[in-house]
Amino acid sequence: MSQPVVNQSIPRRRRRRRGSAESPPGTVVTYLRVSTSEQALSGLGLEAQRATVAAYAERKGLTIVGEHCDEGISAKSLRGRPAALAALAAVRAGGAAGLLVAKMDRLSxxxxxxxxxxxxxxxxxxxxxxxxxxxxTGTPAGEMAxxxxxxxSQxxxxxxxxxxxxxxxxxxxRGERLGAAPSLPLEITRRIVAERANGMTFQAIADGLMADGVATARGKARWYPATIKAVTTSDNAAEVA
Incomplete structure (x- = not known):
């Protein structure tokens, strides 16, 4: 029995995107996402997804022309995933004929x-x-499924x-402590809380800490928005507020 084909060609009922050139047939941009800083640091989750989309593209005769990746981001909606929005923008602008993800829950x-x-x-x-x-997903049955x-998933x-x-x-x-480990220096916690109170985004705070060479509580050089958020909601943050 032959395998079902997923959107290899654009059905005639579909309209061409307004204001954009026709995309090269069979081209896709890929979107990858891992939700925790640990997964991002190890790279294992990303590599597994990358292998999955590459195998799928080869099987379906698709050409990958770009990759977008959100590392350490677990936002509930697309609005909190900059790489996902960039991938969608690339497709809508005519840079590719489709968007490919390894698993549906990585996108939504x-x-x-x-x-x-x-x-x-x-x-x-x-x-x-x-x-x-x-x-x-272009057919009524596929869309329903x-x-x-x-x-x-929701x-x-x-x-x-x-x-x-x-x-x-x-x-x-039970009176147990919650949030970030107390090994993070108090002055760093105070800095994060103050910058957040001044309206800085989690990403901007993380970028600033990395630019200043500040290590995380675990001694890592890279900060992620999710890590910053965890610090701001921890008991340590409540103590310096």
């Missing part, structure tokens, strides 16, 4: 975001490839979030 675990992306792809005439699903899977994310809140509440009730 939100019903609103996922459904909106599929609708946008169909309306504007670009392909949306999910290597883990191997379904055509993808929406079901996105709904399941449900799982919300369950995990609720379990985390319950666990943290239980720790607080």
């Amino acid at each position: 675990r939100s019903v609103v975001d996922g459904a909106g992306l599929m609708e946008q792809a169909a309306r504007e005439g670009w392909a949306l490839h999910f290597a883990d699903l191997d379904i055509d 993808a929406n079901i899977i996105i709904s399941g 449900y799982e994310r919300r369950l995990i979030s609720q379990r985390t809140r319950d666990a943290l509440a239980a720790k607080r009730a």
Whole structure:
């Protein structure tokens, strides 16, 4: 039995994107994401995704013309993922005929975001490839299947979030310490809290610390927005506030 084909050609019902040149057929940009700083530092999560999209592209006869990667970012929506927005912008500008991700949940675990992306792809005439699903999101059946899977992912994310809140509440009730490890110097915690209070973004704070050669609590040279956020919500931050 032949395998289903995922958006290898743009259906005739799709419109050409307004204001952009026709994209080279069979071209894609890839989007990769790992949600924790540890995964970003090890590189294992990114390499696994990179291998998955490369194998998919070879199997489907697609040409990868660009890569966008969010490292250490676990934002719930696309608005908090700059590389994802850049990848979408590249496709919409005509730089490629489609967007390829290794797993659907790397791009979206939100019903609103996922459904909106599929609708946008169909309306504007670009392909949306999910290597883990191997379904055509341009067909009614494929779109329905993808929406079901996105709904399941969102449900799982919300369950995990609720379990985390319950666990943290239980720790607080027992008087246990929460948040970043106390090995981070107090003056660094104070600096992070002050810069955040002055309106700086997590990324800007991280960039500043790296520019000044400040090490993380674990002695690492690289700071991530998620690490900065963890410091600002820790018990250490409450003590210096």
